[in-house]
Amino acid sequence: MVVLIDTVSDKQVRPRHPEKAHRPDAQSPPKPDWIRVRAPNTRGYADTRKIVKENGLVTVCEEAGCPNIGECWDKKHATFMIMGDTCTRACAFCNVKTGMPDGLDPQEPEHVAEAVRKLGLAHVVITSVDRDDLADGGAEHFARTIRAIRAQCPTTTIEILTPDFLRKDGALEVVVAARPDVFNHNLETVPSGYLTVRPGARYFHSIRLLQRVKEIDPTIFTKSGIMVGLGEERHEVLQVMDDLRSADVDFLTIGQYLQPTRKHHAVMRYVTPDEFAGYEKVAYTKGFLMVSASPLTRSSHHAGEDFARLKAAREARTA
Numbered sequence: 001m002v003v004l005i006d007t008v009s010d011k012q013v014r015p016r017h018p019e020k021a022h023r024p025d026a027q028s029p030p031k032p033d034w035i036r037v038r039a040p041n042t043r044g045y046a047d048t049r050k051i052v053k054e055n056g057l058v059t060v061c062e063e064a065g066c067p068n069i070g071e072c073w074d075k076k077h078a079t080f081m082i083m084g085d086t087c088t089r090a091c092a093f094c095n096v097k098t099g100m101p102d103g104l105d106p107q108e109p110e111h112v113a114e115a116v117r118k119l120g121l122a123h124v125v126i127t128s129v130d131r132d133d134l135a136d137g138g139a140e141h142f143a144r145t146i147r148a149i150r151a152q153c154p155t156t157t158i159e160i161l162t163p164d165f166l167r168k169d170g171a172l173e174v175v176v177a178a179r180p181d182v183f184n185h186n187l188e189t190v191p192s193g194y195l196t197v198r199p200g201a202r203y204f205h206s207i208r209l210l211q212r213v214k215e216i217d218p219t220i221f222t223k224s225g226i227m228v229g230l231g232e233e234r235h236e237v238l239q240v241m242d243d244l245r246s247a248d249v250d251f252l253t254i255g256q257y258l259q260p261t262r263k264h265h266a267v268m269r270y271v272t273p274d275e276f277a278g279y280e281k282v283a284y285t286k287g288f289l290m291v292s293a294s295p296l297t298r299s300s301h302h303a304g305e306d307f308a309r310l311k312a313a314r315e316a317r318t319a
Contacts, residue, residue: 016097017263019090026266028259034273034295035256048078048119055115057108058085079125079161079300080112082145083138087129089200093188093227095260096129104134104141109148117152123304124149125184127161130200137163139171143178157181157307159223161299164206172209176216182251182307183213184223184299187244190236197230197265211247221289221310225253225299228279231268237279241286251290251310252283255297271295289313 015021052059058081086101087094105111116124126145131138146158159182165171176183191203210222224244228237237254244252254276259267273295280293290310292302 016095017090017261019098020092020261020263023263025262026259026264027262028267029270031258032270035258035270051115051118052078055111055118057111057115058082078115078119079127079303080115081127081129082108082112083128083131083141085129088132089130091188091198091200092265093197093230093257093260095264101129101131101133104138109141109145112145113148113152116149116156121153121156121304123157123159123307124153125159125161125300125303127300128163130163132166132200135168136171136174137165137168139165139168139174142175146175146178146180157304159184159300159303159307161186164201164209166200166202166205172212173216176213176220179217180220182221182223182303182310183210184225184251185209186225186253186299187240189226189230190232190240192236193230193232207243207247210244210249214248221251221307221314222247222249223251223253223299224249225255225297227255227257228271229257229267229269230265238282241283241288245286245288250288250314251306252288252292253297253299254279254283254291254293256295289317 059078081096083104084101086097086099088098088101090098112126126142126149128138128142142160142162146160149156149158158180160175160180161184162175164185165175185206187203187206188201189197194201194203206224210224213220213222226237226240241252256271256276257265257267259265276293276295276297280291283291283293290306290313292306
């Protein structure tokens with residue numbers, strides 16, 4: 001269970017999620033055996049953590065409490081979270097700190113590129129907090145980070161996982177113009193869950209965002225993902241698949257929602273591995289180039305290997 005408070009430098013204690021601090025506890029059922037993961041304690045994990053800290057970087061692996069951090073960091077795979085560690089949204093599922101963020105660090109793009117070089121990454125994933133406080137939602141910062149990585153690591157492929165840039169006219173175009181290899185934006189849940197799970201977002205805006213990427217640059221792979229176990233029905237998950245395919249999305253991820261703290265949305269149920277396998281099979285029949293569906297699937301888990309498979313699937317389809 002993740003602690004709900006942060007200890008800051010002046011020794012004062014503040015809530016990590018002030019908007020959730022006074023909510024009643026939401027009780028989730030015990031985790032089944034298929035959710036268990038090992039604690040991170042390998043040499044590779046320690047080396048990755050050192051490089052991240054030396055460059056003053058934030059990772060979504062740590063901030064969101066990802067269960068795969070031990071496996072990924074052991075392989076020197078880390079998902080960098082740019083634009084700070086504080087999000088302007090307050091999604092009911094997310095463990096990233098919420099509040100008013102600090103200003104952008106103009107040196108951050110170069111620091112991220114340097115870490116990518118030191119880790120020797122063939123494929124890197126860059127995500128961010130939501131920055132509704134910025135006029136462009138952080139679009140130019142994303143673009144600068146992509147360009148910095150290209151300059152230092154020209155052979156590294158780049159995957160970005162962006163916010164929705166809601167009400168930020170022209171922001172998406174700035175990011176797409178920097179030409180990431182994969183543009184990922186997660187829907188997170190089915191439409192009926194948005195008011196309780198993702199209240200600051202709009203489902204059809206996110207669908208349109210992904211569709212617009214393809215309209216601007218059809219060569220960029222698009223990707224999206226949802227969590228299950230939040231109370232959705234099977235037919236709703238299948239409808240999400242259809243909506244994403246109507247936007248020509250290439251890659252779908254489906255993973256089990258895990259409750260970060262008792263102040264977050266409860267797990268309504270744990271979806272079985274067989275059900276995940278069924279979702280994967282159906283998704284492929286609907287035309288996705290790549291599908292990853294399992295209890296521990298996360299957006300950037302095995303991203304490098306999946307990118308190679310994604311390219312191969314496109315080449316096979318167009319041959």
